[in-house]
Amino acid sequence: MKTYELTYIISPKLTETELKEVLEKIKSFLNEEGGLLSGAEEQIKRKEKGFLSSIDFSINPANLKNLEKKLKSENKIIRYIIISQKTSKKESEERKKPVWHPEKRTKKVELKEIDKKIDEIINE
Secondary structure, rough: OOEEEEEEOOOOOOOOOHHHHHHHHHHHHHOOOEEEEEOOOOOEEOOOEEEEEEEEEEEOOOHHHHHHHHHOOOOOOOEEEEEEEEOOHHHHHHOOOOOOHHOOOOOOOHHHHHHHHHHHHHHO
């Protein structure tokens, strides 16, 4: 599965109820195609000519065309764009690493040792 971001503009003529229905419809399109929503929630911002929103999701690339057909068929969506979010090997490896490493703790240093090291640095 690959990760994508869907950004879309919804007609400004919709009521609050119709807006929620469109958002639920988009989520159902993703579910029907085996897509998974990422942790990011959609944020809706009212603009002069429409509602701008964005969703992060993962989907099998083979199902992406079917999702696009469904989005095109929804006449309340004025414009949309789907962008692939590529992650580098380094980023994906960093996500797998644990944040805390108890076995790699550093030993305690005495204040006298720190003072001695500072004196050495200053005297050089």
